[in-house]
Amino acid sequence: MTPRDRVPRLAAAAAFVLIVLVAIPLAIRASHRTDLYYTLSSVALLSIASAGVWLTFYIGRINIGQGAYALVGGYVSAILVTTYSLSFWLSLPLAGLFCALVSAVIGLPILRLRGVYFAMVTLVLTEVARLSALALGITNGAKGITNIPPPGPISLFGLTLVPSFDSFAERNLAFYILSVVMMILCFAALYRLVNSRIGQLFAAMRQNEELASSMGVNVPALRVLAYAISSFFGGVGGAIFAAIAQSIYPSSFTVNDSVNFMLNCFLGGLSYVFGPMLGTLVLYFGWDLLFQTGEYQLLIYSGVMILLMLLLPNGLLSLRLGARKGS
Amino acid sequence: MAPIIEVKDLTKRYGGLVAVNDVSFDVQEHEILSIIGPNGAGKSTIFKLISSFVKPTQGRVTFRGKIISGLAPHVVARKGVVRTFQETTIFKGLTARDSVIVAHHLRSHASLPGFYLGTALARRDEAEFGHSSDEILEFLGLGEVRNEIASNLPQGHLRALGIAVGLAADPQVLLLDEPFAGMNHDETNRAVEMVRAVRDRGVTLMLVEHDMAAVMKISDRIVVINFGVKIAEGTPAAIQKNDKVIEAYLGVEDETIGL
Numbered sequence A: 001m002t003p004r005d006r007v008p009r010l011a012a013a014a015a016f017v018l019i020v021l022v023a024i025p026l027a028i029r030a031s032h033r034t035d036l037y038y039t040l041s042s043v044a045l046l047s048i049a050s051a052g053v054w055l056t057f058y059i060g061r062i063n064i065g066q067g068a069y070a071l072v073g074g075y076v077s078a079i080l081v082t083t084y085s086l087s088f089w090l091s092l093p094l095a096g097l098f099c100a101l102v103s104a105v106i107g108l109p110i111l112r113l114r115g116v117y118f119a120m121v122t123l124v125l126t127e128v129a130r131l132s133a134l135a136l137g138i139t140n141g142a143k144g145i146t147n148i149p150p151p152g153p154i155s156l157f158g159l160t161l162v163p164s165f166d167s168f169a170e171r172n173l174a175f176y177i178l179s180v181v182m183m184i185l186c187f188a189a190l191y192r193l194v195n196s197r198i199g200q201l202f203a204a205m206r207q208n209e210e211l212a213s214s215m216g217v218n219v220p221a222l223r224v225l226a227y228a229i230s231s232f233f234g235g236v237g238g239a240i241f242a243a244i245a246q247s248i249y250p251s252s253f254t255v256n257d258s259v260n261f262m263l264n265c266f267l268g269g270l271s272y273v274f275g276p277m278l279g280t281l282v283l284y285f286g287w288d289l290l291f292q293t294g295e296y297q298l299l300i301y302s303g304v305m306i307l308l309m310l311l312l313p314n315g316l317l318s319l320r321l322g323a324r325k326g327s
Numbered sequence B: 001m002a003p004i005i006e007v008k009d010l011t012k013r014y015g016g017l018v019a020v021n022d023v024s025f026d027v028q029e030h031e032i033l034s035i036i037g038p039n040g041a042g043k044s045t046i047f048k049l050i051s052s053f054v055k056p057t058q059g060r061v062t063f064r065g066k067i068i069s070g071l072a073p074h075v076v077a078r079k080g081v082v083r084t085f086q087e088t089t090i091f092k093g094l095t096a097r098d099s100v101i102v103a104h105h106l107r108s109h110a111s112l113p114g115f116y117l118g119t120a121l122a123r124r125d126e127a128e129f130g131h132s133s134d135e136i137l138e139f140l141g142l143g144e145v146r147n148e149i150a151s152n153l154p155q156g157h158l159r160a161l162g163i164a165v166g167l168a169a170d171p172q173v174l175l176l177d178e179p180f181a182g183m184n185h186d187e188t189n190r191a192v193e194m195v196r197a198v199r200d201r202g203v204t205l206m207l208v209e210h211d212m213a214a215v216m217k218i219s220d221r222i223v224v225i226n227f228g229v230k231i232a233e234g235t236p237a238a239i240q241k242n243d244k245v246i247e248a249y250l251g252v253e254d255e256t257i258g259l
Helices: A003-031 A035-058 A066-080 A088-112 A115-135 A173-193 A198-209 A209-216 A220-244 A255-268 A275-311 A317-321 B044-049 B073-080 B096-107 B112-116 B121-139 B155-168 B185-200 B212-218 B236-241 B243-250
Strands: A152-156 A159-162 B005-014 B018-027 B032-036 B058-063 B081-083 B173-177 B204-208 B221-226 B229-234
Touching: A003 A035, A003 A173, A035 A066, A035 A220, A035 A255, A066 A088, A066 A115, A066 A220, A066 A255, A088 A115, A088 A220, A115 A255, A115 B236, A159 A220, A159 B018, A173 A198, A173 A220, A198 A209, A198 A220, A198 B096, A198 B112, A198 B121, A209 A220, A209 B073, A255 A275, B005 B044, B005 B081, B018 B044, B032 B044, B032 B236, B044 B058, B044 B081, B044 B173, B044 B204, B073 B081, B096 B155, B112 B121, B121 B155, B121 B185, B155 B173, B155 B185, B173 B212, B185 B204, B185 B212, B212 B236, B221 B236, B221 B243, B229 B236, B229 B243, B236 B243
Parallel strands: B018 B229, B032 B204, B032 B221, B081 B173, B173 B204
Antiparallel strands: A152 A159, B005 B018, B005 B058, B221 B229
């Protein structure tokens, strides 16, 4: 990347940060639609999980199992906060790391599969996670974990960096800021990853794993790395979700969610890092808008999805970036 | 001089099928050695065994005296034995230049986290990969098309790109699987020159190839495989006169039916 095209990119990123962190909260305050905070927080968190799915697409694997890691992440954070009285802020990275670790163990054998076979195994993972949550003692079975306390303060050397969420008059706004900041961090990290040499190696693996390993690339290790990062995103998204809802149940993330994470990527565009973000936004609001059509909701929704995939196989972002080289 | 590659009693069985049967031969440093034989003779399987993409049922392959058969393919590549593939197997969606840059993996000094963070070492690596890729592309006559997506390139360029990708891995031994397939006469002549130039860079080459004219022109020695068994080994001139080879390619003269 030359310094010259770095400037407009940085400007676009800065504008985006200003819009989501300043303009949108101001607009919501002016219109008194504070319920939108919750909706937009959900979109931000779901897009983090979708970004993870996007990364597995990037190495050439169809991942329909992200719901499992979102669920595991939610439970890990909830259990650490309630049972072990750990700070939410510590439980958040731990939830992500736990998911990354679990996915590395699971990924080692299943990432050898490709195409529909890998997809089928991941589809089962979500159901395995749900049933485990139902069966295990530590997850409290079908009753789930409720009354999760909101995030406490972050203090460093006696200096309070983030006040306790209890102290906020508008707790929804605090959660919105948290979700959006996490989303920005995750997508920035993903953007850097994809545009680094690691991303180049991932792309090469997607094109041809045999040739990549013939060039000395440790393909099995890099596959697991990509999948672990993907699951880390799922776990982080799920953990914040549990904190916002202050509860987590076995049915908090189901196969439906796993499928939606994947659809978000398709809709936004698999060649664009920010595809899953746009896809999640459009899909989430699209589904809600269609609510008024009652019994026809699913019919219209499915029809539109099929049409979009036929007309825009490279996703919504291909409309704007069509002329540009995908990276 | 000790051989760079030593293939010893190599056997590969797939169930009841013996794809490679007790094959032994040596490859000398800076040599161009071709493996030929009728379709399905087991040539490609020998390549897969040498590059360790499949494990031998019996026997072994050594590289500079050390056993490499049974190691993971990327470890074998790391040691300096690099294989390119049959058909037009390249990184289809990448540009020619990016394909070659990616293939520089083994020359990295920086670690993966280093590349992520963009350390000075990683930036130096990246600059070096860029220069080296341009040099290799130029060397193989791909300078003009470096920014084309690989899948849009014509046959001749694709084969050259395959060799370029192999060269980028800095091999000591480069295994080329049918480098001249699908080429016309002129393209083949150019490719033959290319392979010779690669050897002159100090690389030992092994080829699996069907184009007999090209094989005879380019090879220092030839190993002939039929039904998984080595039936002859020698210089192109000797192979052309070898009865067993003629028999394998043209069939037995059978006097009873008047042939």
